[in-house]
Amino acid sequence: MEEKCGVAGIALDGRSVSYPLFFTLYALQHRGQESAGISTWDGVSIRSFKAMGLVPEVFHDRHLKRLKGEIGIGHVRYSTTGESSPENVQPFTINFRGGMLAIAHNGNLINTEFLRRSLEKSGATFVSTTDTEVIANLLVKELLRHDPVDAIRSVSMQIEGSYSLTILINDLLIGVRDPLGIKPLVLGSVDDGYIITSESVAIDAIDGKLIRDIRPGELVMIKEGKLKSHMLQQMRNTAYCVFEYIYFARPDSLMNNRLVYDVRRRIGEKLAEEHPVDADIVSPVPDSGVTSAIGYSAASKIPYLEGLIKNRYLGRTFIMPYQQAREASVRLKLNVVKPNVKDKRVILVDDSIVRGTTSRRIIDNLRESGAREVHLRIGSPPIIAPCYFGINMSTREELIASNRSIDEIRDTLNLDSIGYLSIEGLIDAIGKKREDLCLGCLTGIYPLEIPGEKSTVRQMRLSQFKTRREHQWI
Ligand code: SF4
Structure with a gap:
């Protein structure tokens, strides 16, 4: 994305x-x-x-x-x-x-x-x-x-x-x-x-x-x-696009009178309230999951410990033409800190899941490194529909959550448990009114009528503008 x-x-x-x-x-x-x-x-x-x-x-x-x-x-x-x-x-x-x-x-x-x-x-x-x-x-x-x-x-x-x-x-x-x-x-x-x-x-x-x-x-x-x-x-x-707060914007940006860092931290706290689980460590998927993992750890009192370290020197042109090379690319981008996860029950915090292919590889790597349990907590509700407003997302068919139940996603990703933030939890964390947010890719209900989109419910009565x-x- x-x-x-x-x-x-x-x-x-x-x-x-x-x-x-x-x-x-x-x-x-x-x-x-x-x-x-x-x-x-x-x-x-x-x-x-x-x-x-x-x-x-x-x-x-x-x-x-x-x-x-x-x-x-x-x-x-x-x-x-x-x-x-x-x-x-x-x-x-x-x-x-x-x-x-x-x-x-x-x-x-x-x-x-x-x-x-x-x-x-x-x-x-x-x-x-x-x-x-x-x-x-x-x-x-x-x-x-x-x-x-x-x-x-x-x-x-x-x-x-x-x-x-x-x-x-x-x-x-x-x-x-x-x-x-x-x-x-x-x-x-x-x-x-x-x-x-x-x-x-x-x-x-x-x-x-x-x-x-x-x-x-x-x-x-x-x-x-x-x-x-x-x-x-x-x-x-x-x-306002909710994904600016969840993922796109830098955490140090002030956006529509909200510090993005504060929103992400509250997302982590809400996730801990909505999806508690007994575990040994809370670990982010770097970098976008870091602030929410800090919030989850603070609210749950489970220690924050990094289980994955990102290689910051891989360029965006790191194109992997072969399956073997694609698998290696995840290991090169994110390496597991093995002693931090070995024999541990790990709560992994990520901002969102689009297709789920990278998540699956990360989870497999954690398990191969000795993690006893892996519980994934996602800082957004399931993405069920495409974006028409400038975010490069997958098509509906490619989105892991568009035609699978939460239990099916858990099994597809080889997890012990999975917890997505609720729409209400996200709205609370952002601190704006629901009707002032675009939630199109999370609800299929867009703020504008999209030509050709199967769900054409209007979120707002657009005829009433001055x-x-x-x-x-x-
Ligand atoms: S559909 Fe709306 S909330 Fe989703 S990414 Fe696009 S603009 Fe953002």
Whole structure:
């Protein structure tokens, strides 16, 4: 399971933006490891450098020096819509009659095909297979008739799905969050400017201060050092992605007024309440299970002891073509600390199970290393349905929990016991109202109607949103 992307935009006064953007993208690396890109406005045009690879592999001093300008945007990507190819690397740039624009997108549109077809009918041509290019083409069309704010307002009325965007229109930096706030987007400041980005850790990386989350449906604009906010659409409810808290976001990020670390720790405490078991140690699947295992251990008073150590130096391109090599890959990624698990009853804490293939190998390795019992505790409810909002998950058929009972999953994974966090436990741990969360992949009930999805129950009454055209200076 992979997050699709991370975005950033920075506007500074009298200082080049390329190095600060590089640092923010580095801090967002966990949100996308396939490609990275930066676009800056140099006073005359937009310059870009983007390529496949990790942030430090893509950018060298010579690239950053060439990316002149005090305003720019950046992107890290893991593909879900559109293949993994150089044409799909973002930011996506396009010329239009009024100048140039660059756009970086985290999320996934659910009406891309319809929009792409109608744009093609009106003469648009596409060079990539991404939904971001669809947004860029819609925006160019609207910019011929409207100012940037009204152009984006009009685009936001046409696109459906999840989108946190950073946009450069010549020397104007804009951040936009979809009306349900499915993907995160935050606003921060530094002494000489502003930053818009996916997670607060990227603001920390340039020694900035978090101002606040960008509101669902809000557009934030920075021009000539001044910050302005406009509400494009306002819904009765939000639909924050719960997997940002469970797995994707960094634990040190503050998201929608919640520290992710605190949520994960509470998830562990809730798991201990809901699924207690007699055991000798609580051990995480590193790294994402660590904070919840600490919470489980504290609540159960069972000692925390690491039974698995992660090899931090395996690249994302560690592709294993043969079965034998794939099995070796789990051992290389996660090694068992044999004396810590030998003859022990182990509670293993993981954030989630998607297909279950890696979990099975880890459990087999623990047993081969002498663990007497293995009890798996999962920091999310069972994933029973796919995600349509930008998370690369398996199809329904591949999901271990989509057509198996809990007892069948326990037997498939060769466990002594298994316990998933309940939906109520997860909602309590996050500390938001149920109707303000997206639980689509856990319930099959999505906050938007998904074309072709067999469960099309709407979570929220979307017809009842207000559109406000207020302008406020912050
Ligand atoms: S369907 Fe699941 S992964 Fe996708 S946005 Fe909703 S909660 Fe997040």
